[in-house]
Amino acid sequence: LLSANGENWAEMRQFTLLAFRKMGVGSGLIEKRIMAELDGRCSELDAEIDKNGKVTVSVEFFDLTVGSVINSLLIGKRFDENSKDEFLKIKKLFDDSSETFNIFDLNVPVWFLKWVVPWRFNLTWNARQNILTHVGKEALERLEKLKDGTYDLDSEDPKDLVDCFLAKMRSENEKGQDGHPGYTMDSLKLVLHDLWLAGQGTTATSLYVGFMKLVTHPSVVLKIQKELLKITEGSRNLTLQDRPNTPYLNATIAEIQRFTSVLNVNFWRINAEEISFRGFQVPACTMMTAQIGALHVNEQYFEDPEKFDPERFLRNEKLLQQLIPFGIGKRSCVGEQLARSELYLVLGNLLLRYDIRAHGTLPTNMDVFPYSSAKLPDTSGKFEFRKIRKM
Numbered sequence: 001l002l003s004a005n006g007e008n009w010a011e012m013r014q015f016t017l018l019a020f021r022k023m024g025v026g027s028g029l030i031e032k033r034i035m036a037e038l039d040g041r042c043s044e045l046d047a048e049i050d051k052n053g054k055v056t057v058s059v060e061f062f063d064l065t066v067g068s069v070i071n072s073l074l075i076g077k078r079f080d081e082n083s084k085d086e087f088l089k090i091k092k093l094f095d096d097s098s099e100t101f102n103i104f105d106l107n108v109p110v111w112f113l114k115w116v117v118p119w120r121f122n123l124t125w126n127a128r129q130n131i132l133t134h135v136g137k138e139a140l141e142r143l144e145k146l147k148d149g150t151y152d153l154d155s156e157d158p159k160d161l162v163d164c165f166l167a168k169m170r171s172e173n174e175k176g177q178d179g180h181p182g183y184t185m186d187s188l189k190l191v192l193h194d195l196w197l198a199g200q201g202t203t204a205t206s207l208y209v210g211f212m213k214l215v216t217h218p219s220v221v222l223k224i225q226k227e228l229l230k231i232t233e234g235s236r237n238l239t240l241q242d243r244p245n246t247p248y249l250n251a252t253i254a255e256i257q258r259f260t261s262v263l264n265v266n267f268w269r270i271n272a273e274e275i276s277f278r279g280f281q282v283p284a285c286t287m288m289t290a291q292i293g294a295l296h297v298n299e300q301y302f303e304d305p306e307k308f309d310p311e312r313f314l315r316n317e318k319l320l321q322q323l324i325p326f327g328i329g330k331r332s333c334v335g336e337q338l339a340r341s342e343l344y345l346v347l348g349n350l351l352l353r354y355d356i357r358a359h360g361t362l363p364t365n366m367d368v369f370p371y372s373s374a375k376l377p378d379t380s381g382k383f384e385f386r387k388i389r390k391m
């Protein structure tokens, strides 16, 4: 999905979007999955609050919440007490490799990286192999169970993406020569790997950066809480159906996404024909990318871009169209709906349930590796959660 092109990419992208829809992305079903995960994580926090009156929360909380949602959507398992260390280990390896992976690695041939800077190549390679092994193990076990008859697929009610893929693989195999050749176990592992990778850090980083901004802007938090209390009367969770009635929360999420601008560069495009752009003649077949992060701090569109100001999106509703955190066009983010649901439900419901403050001094550096492929904030910041109301 991420690095493929042409027919196979198009097939896998279409499959993924369809599979997400079958599993309820874009409907109330995904809300159930997200809220079940959030409730599970919050009950751990509440147990600590019952004992000590407050709990200290680090970036791990967001990593585990988002990681569990994506893991259960892909391979049907959340990260609980027994498996969370495995997740945090894979995450650490991946974070270490992200620090070095940048535009250089995206541009030079793999053989060059392997021979000239093998340590760098191995860092990235090992991190990716770990994710592949983690998601691949589950897929292979499922296939074995299918073969020995101890598991059956329900293509109308798939448990996760592995179920969707295996059902599709079976139906394509049954077509013989006419079946699509892309549905193999190797493809499944790569699709799982790409979705796990793309769906995890992006959303968790946005939530972490969001709370970093919120604790330093208490007036924004008060406005959100007032808005949320008005519609929920403090007696129920916030749901996706509430979105049209929470303009201030929506604007705050937009401002958080503008600030986070997770990806420093978009994925590559190749122009099919020669184009003229601002006086430059760009020949056909040129690799190009857009810097979304640069657009999001462009003063022409976002006045005083360094200021955290959710109300800019309320003063000018058209501004939302200038914000493209998920990219645009045919290679735009396939996880956009899932990510939007997670940001809304997690941010909104945490603010309804807890009084959230900074714990100690917060780091100010929002991009420790400005030349890496993704924005990587200093994640040493911690928060203090105190209970406002039980849900």
Ligand code: HEM
Residues within 6 Å of the ligand: 001, 002, 013, 070, 194, 195, 196, 198, 199, 200, 202, 203, 206, 262, 263, 266, 267, 268, 292, 325, 326, 327, 328, 329, 330, 331, 332, 333, 334, 335, 336, 338, 339
């Ligand atoms: C706040 C969270 C997220 C942000 C900001 C984000 C951002 C992006 C951006 C900017 C792109 C490149 C778009 C382009 O080149 O035009 C992208 C692509 C992609 N994203 Fe996301 N993403 C997020 C969450 C997710 C999630 C949750 C998933 C999956 C579960 C996901 C899967 C992907 C995939 C597979 C692609 C490649 C699509 C393709 O090449 O066809 N993303 N994302």
